[in-house]
Amino acid sequence: MNWKSTLKLVLIQIVLVGLCQHAWAQVPNKIEPFVTPFGEFDFHRPHFPDKSVNITDFGAKEGGKFKNTEAINKAIKQLSASGGGTVVVPPGKWLTGPIVLLSNINLHLEEGAELLFSQDFNDYLPEVLTNFEGSEVYAYSPFIYAFKQKNIAITGKGVLNGQGKPWWEQRKNPGFGNRKLIEMNENEVPLKERHFNSLDNYLPPVFFGPLYCQHVLLEGVTFKYGAFWTINPSFCEDLIVRGIHILTDGEYGHTPNGDGINPNSCTNVLIEYNTISTGDDCITIKSGRNKDGRRIGMPCKNILIRHNKGLRGHGGIVIGSEMSGGVENVYAYDCRFNGTDRVIRIKTDRGRGAYIRNCWFKDISADTIQREAIRINMLYSGGDRLPVQEVNSGTPVVENIHFENIRCAYAKRNIIQIIGLPEMPVNHVSFKNIELGGKLGIDVKDAKNITFDNLTISNKVGSPASISFSDSITIDKLKIAETAPEKLPILLNDVSHVQLTNLEYHSGKEMVKIAGKADHLEFDKSVPENKIVREAK
Template identity: 35%
Template sequence: MTHTLKVTAFLATVAQVMMGDAFAQQLKPQPWPTTLPTVEVPVFEKDTISIVQFGAISDGITLNTNSINKAIEECSNKGGGVVVIPRGTWLTGPIELKSNVNLHLKSDALLTFTADKSQYKLVETNWEGLAAVRNQSPISGTNLVNVAITGKGIIDGNGQAWRMVKRDKQTDSQWKKLLASGGVVSEDKKSWYPSEAALKASKIKNAGVIAPGKTLKDYEEIKDFLRPNLLVLTKCDKILLEGVTFQNSPAWNLHPLMSQNITIRNLTVRNPWYGQNGDGLDLESCKNVLVENSSFDVGDDGICIKSGRDEQGRKRAMPTENVIVRNCVVYSAHGGFVIGSEMSGGARNIYVSDCTFIGTDIGLRFKTTRGRGGVVENIFIKNINMKDIPGEAILFDMYYAAIDPVALAGEKRDAPKVVLLPVTEETPQFKNIYISNVVADGAEKAIFVRGLPEMNIHSLFLENMTLRAKKGVEIEEAKNLYFKNIHVIAEDTRPVVNIARSSALTFDGLKYNQGAEVLFNITGETSSNINVVNTKTADAKTPAEFGTDVNKKKALKISK
């Protein structure tokens, strides 16, 4: 397999800009690369066997774990082929996939996983980028080659047996029904847990994270709390997920980990919108991936790129790279397309196009925090539609705080304190990111960019956008940003663009509400070299306001 990327000119431009901050050296947008990654797709033998041949019974009562696993194992041992799950309701415990096997669900096949937690053994795995003990995933596989799940059936993880639920995310009727189902409520009455053991374990910091000298047995008393991801494929090559509906996962839904040559297409991925940690797809330290023609309606991030957390992620040193995402729809989710926050191994060479986000908390979401390290670079995104976004249409934030992206009613959140720290291997970076052709019809904020004082977000290109939002653009601790043909239709125009402690910014062809109160508000003594061209600044009542610590001559240049 070959992989070629024509980004040489892109990187050369970035290198030139980093040599200085003169207005003449501002960055210019780059074209969409003409050569994209290639992904190898698995091929299977035509031999087909049914789980019924191994004693499986479709009555929703019989536990078919052994029958399904025996069918998969025998198929693999004979050289591979297709294991068929016929129409009907099939109850099962954990399924372990094998090399050269395509697990195929017929139309009207419902594969549902038991709520009996004793069926799931504790295993050493990975959780949120760290080595951890969790319950065995309903579907898993490690070190496999040529593996697939295909068809038109439904895979249900029975997640309600595992998840906690927040009171604020339920109506009164839903909450009463949940309490009547059993389980226990936290002391502050704000959360429901399916068991007393799960509630007790929730109070333990880093519960499940592997500690030196401990064995699996040491985690038995918090077993109820250690929710598994629905599907985990670790260190596998040539994966195909196609056509199936994956839903109701205990934690994350789909989690390829340290795998390559992954094809994901025509999937429906669903979780309750309130499902805690209910991500749709998390690609972690994977390479050569195609995700297309799929829909996500979930309880956390929709399509997410990860690569390990903090020191463990940096030591793993496996970026997620060479990824194509196209023609996907994301409904309920914390973010439509997301990178982070566990991105310590880096992310690069990622191409997202022709996607739609409807009702997603944040549209394009890039998140990290101090301690992660890692570099996110060479990201190309184009042709994105958004509608009714409760938070930011486009967000870059290096102060991620592991809280819901949209504050609940009455919830107060304070901005982080800005402190300059030394740059170390723990300092993350976002750079060389190009986003074009975006329409957002309704958002709380059009664009939010917040870097660190010691590591600004830099080399960011935004081009050809129409963004309708309550608030406009906010930029803090950023450098070498280029905005071209951006139309911001904001309800709050004081200001349209708020800039703090940022430099080397270009606004080329900025459009906004005629009669806006303030076009630019510029604060911070490091704010400088802001270039505005092809923009009718006179259409604003006040073209620019400046903080007392800003050198106006060095801060802003307006050209016709």
């Protein structure tokens, strides 16, 4: 690693610590209710009996050398059996294998406590039922696991350190089974035949992976450097993740696919006051992959995301690409991102099926973004839009998505990009009160019923807006503050029912260029006829 890379990592750590401390300082004790377009939500922490035990009472030894797996799990079992309460991890370093949470247990890490998770693969056997990238499987246990439990929590100001490097290295070997599991999913191999429980047939475990649980709370703690995704509850209900710190990309290294918070097919989820630096997606809403997701058929819905900060990551707030059980009713507001690849990203693909619908993103700001500021992409795997394919159970739907009060200082690719499918265009998307700067402008393909209202944009290269193969596009009050030096026109190609009004664009000869088949186009006086160019058909 050269000195510039080292300096960059140090600066990230300094900024992250500062943001984290600032975020924690602002976390109110009370969880405020909130009214969303799809209903009012009033989240409550799970309640625990006023009883506590210390892991040292069960033989735990501090120092980071002695494995405390048995002592910690024994404390959890005994306290849960007697009605529940708080299992306390005191200050110090505590080595452990997988921890299994049981009903009515709050695992509380005091300030100065650090759980170090074992780097011995065998500690994570026997295999358990888990979920890997949206597919059901029997595999190595998550670092912290729970199955069909109620009222569980991890709280405090301590650290959970995954020490994940051995897991990362193992991914380079032939036994890494992600492609094999995808094939099992597509071929509908029964769950009982899906076993990945050795280094010859291997999948890295998620850090926190409860299944079919109710009333789950994560609050205050720090998660660092797991083997794979960090927070990945599946099929859970009433989930609160607040005031935590996630670091998977920093001085220790980069966790491959080290996503931050990934609820999968969960209902009633609150994600607030978190600080995340992952190198992968920060917050991602998922609901299963392809046939597995459609077979189980549990959507991820009623999601409230607010007051979060993200640094490194592929996306700040992401939906998909595993969304085959459906995603609906997502409300995200008052979040800030700096250095992520995208601010808001919706991704799906042919074969996923199901839907992403009823999503609102409001009052979100970002500084330097590495790729697109806002991206909706229905060709996530990069396939060609043509030929047009038959609409079937594997055809995804993206509709009713709303962006309001979004700010981004600079995106290194498009400021907005929408890529639909010719057989299933992105439908009903609105942008209101948007200020975005970037290298490239707005790019829309295969979309319908798209509304842009009061946008201020600037781009350095190419056209400020290019709209192709689309229908029913309304653009009102568009101010183009800067654009390419050659001042290219807005491009309309193979479009119908386009309305362009109140355009503020001090271009040269041309303001709008029309190509291909285009009909039902409406311009007001802000677009003079002599600045409209029509290519010969």
